[in-house]
Amino acid sequence: MIPPVGDRGEAADLAERLGAGDRAAISEALNLVDDRRPDRRARALALLDGLERGAGGAARIGLTGAPGAGKSTLLDALVRTWRGRGETVGVIAVDPSSQRTGGALLGDRIRVRAGARDPGVFFRSMAARDRLGGLSDASRAGMVVLASVFDRVVVETVGVGQSESDVAGLVDTLVFVAQPGAGDLLQFMKAGVLELPDVFVVNKADLGAVAERTRGELEAGLGLGERGAGAWTPPVKLVSARDGAGIDELADALDAHRRSLEATGELARRRRRGRDAFVEASVAAEYGRFGLAALGGREALRRRVDADPDASAFALADALGREIEEALRKRGSGSA
């Protein structure tokens, strides 16, 4: 069993304010879960643990695709549509950080204007920090915070291939946005983008034939792939984020995917897999091979994770981390 963690009192207070939709609290919570100071981490852990186990309703969507494919413009259009349907939306936009300086230019808001004055939309940009093109460590935490407040949470990241798997572990529905003319079938397959996404979007339909062709390539490629029989067949949606064409249909397709996840029980399995992957990755990232070995290896770690299906990813990672530290300390003092 995982022992209760952190400073429950303050976390509970913040959680309550979040529950009331207090906008300042959302921002404070996001700052807190990003904070690396030890005392804050404990508090953050308590908050996240509570939120993750409590939240479940929000639809979590990931948007990936090549730079300039139109992800932000598409997001802007989707946000408008969702708002029109009465749903609230939280957004996390991840931009690359400089490997050398650690600095980052977070410019993504420039096109997402739908929510400028709308309390039903919240936008936080994040730097990818030490991860190449993928997600910052704070992304999952941010996702969990926003999911406790909004009907939908969207994470936008740049990248083809690499980052999909990162995002896939985080969301219920992964959307890949393709740039018309970006490549032929072979290139899509090589980049490995055909396997994970649940919905494919060919944006910039207004460019005409070239967009149609890309849709054809993708559809052909998906036909070749192997996905479990009876499972969800990823649709390829042709849209123009700029003109708004096809956006309603795309929103419907996202809903349909969500319904299918719920109906098949895949939603719970998927979130479970995402949780497990996060725990494994964060233990590996924090403590390396030595750390894993101290726990008895990867298999042992997996067994530990499996044994606790109800714990939050954060609490699990934290508990395992403390165990590793303990083991290393003992070993250290033994040999000294």
Next chain:
Amino acid sequence: MSPSSPSRSGKDRPWLFRTYSGHSSAEASNELYRTNLARGQTGLSVAFDLPTQTGYDADHPLARGEVGKVGVPIGHLDDMQSLFEGIPLDRMNTSMTINATAAWLLALYVATAERQGADSRLLQGTTQNDIIKEYLSRGTYVFPPEPSLRLITDMVAYTVDELPKWNPMNVCSYHLQEAGATPVQEIAYSMANAIAVLDSARARKDVPDEALPRIFGRLSFFLNAGIRFVEEVCKARAMTALWDELGRERYGVEDPKLRRFRYGVQVNSLGLTEAQPENNVIRIVLEALGVTLSKDARCRALQLPAWNEALGLPRPWDQQWSLRIQQILAYETDLLEYGDLFEGSKVVEARTTELLTEARAELERVLEMGGAVAAVENAYMKQRLVESHTARLHGIESGETTVVGVNDFIEGAESPLTAGDEAIMKVDEAAERAQIERLEAFRRKRNAKEVETALANLRDAVKGSANVMPASIACAHAGVTTGEWSDTLRAVFGEYRAPTGVVVREPESASEATEKVRQRVHALSEKLGRPLKILVGKPGLDGHSNGAEQIAVRARDVGMEVVYEGIRLTPEEIVQSARDEGVHVIGLSILSGSHGVLVVDVLGGLREAGLADLPVVVGGIIPDEDAAKLREAGVRRVYTPKDFDMNRIMDEIADLVGEAHEAG
């Protein structure tokens, strides 16, 4: 002693002398124009205020603090008529710096001429009407690129027959240099821009093939001339050659007269300094030489900024001093008595060829990615400009580029020329109120039915493919306002936000000073628990983005996480971003003179949001007196152009964040 006279025989006719001006109200600007004409100015150059340029009425919330500030507010036909009261338009040559709302201002101009009883076929002048450079530099765009291009083409198609002496568009390379462009970028991007317009005109059904050469002949350019004036001579010659070539090869223009490269100039202002401002006069003179020395590539019209450019708006006397420069150059010197001074010069020829070769290659690159519109949308051109500007500033900071009085030769005797608060034009704070009252009175007296019908017709024209000009002129007569005309187009076209261009490559290596600040920022970030995050915000209608862009890029380079969302945000939007993004500090950049209202609004908003402790710094054109007021209101630091050392600025920002952290 011979009296100066523009018609002296044996001499070339001089270029047009213009002064870019307008402020407060139509009446006040009219008075200014008449005085300037009486003093020997030979053409008019109208500066509009930002609400007029971005299509808002004076009583719109976004116009707050901006009405009559940096130019004249024109809200309707009455304003336009007052602006040209006593100035017969059929005998005037008027240049209007107007872009997104150019079709509307031209409609008001035509309607004014009609009410003066003038024949519109005699109207002479220019609407700047270049939207591409608005996205890249000038910032008064409203609509997305494609509908904007359509508006330009409508005006080109309309004027070629109805206003045959009018220049419907001035292709601007001027503003590119002001945003940091190199001469090669200036040439390549402005040519790409002209090609976008000409190609779009060629593709239009309502433009007959035989009109294309005439349209080509009506396009004029607006160039910059910087302090490297020998190179500028070569640049103008290179553009003359390239334009001729384009006319011949791409558009089949046979008549050489129609292929002539006609251009006006405003000399460089970006290099005019706040420190030792008197030196600017010398810079302006030298820059004027760059576009007048070579007869074969001489400008047709010239505007000179004033010595106090970096301090604030010029007063009439400051503008007069600059006009005198032109008069002395044209009438006292022997410049206009000779043929081209550089014909046969190997040096000039070689540099010209170099510029041409590089510019052709860059132009080719832009055309390959789909032309100017595509290269706006994918941020290619904007990013190149930001990069060039970063390089320019690195040169000044490192001392590689000498700027007298700024980074070298700083010590000197006190200047008897008053610099500072008394040495600039103060716009009457009551102007905004008065303009709003005028607008309200105008709305009351017009016929609502007529306005409605005119707007409905305009909407139909805009939605369909009819030329917007006739419907706009009808709107002008019916009493439509600038805001109403613009809203009608916004509803159909939508609004656009251009890429900021700041996501540019990092410099290969950083200077020692940058490295030092970076270490400091990293250490501070550890203490903060997460990386120092800064919001760089541009409130209001101000489009001056250079400073904000360069501050954003430098903040990134010293290891900060930077949120920069581009120009034209409201104070509320900035406050909301600051909170939602969880930043440690806010930096506002304002150069349009509206800092008083906007900064106070941001501070108020922060207090309401419970963020009173968030440190706020402000940069831009802020007179000392105002800086003191801002500090009193709670602003922690104020920066102006003389603070060219951006590492120092970053260091001080880190100080503030550190202090706020300790205190919190």
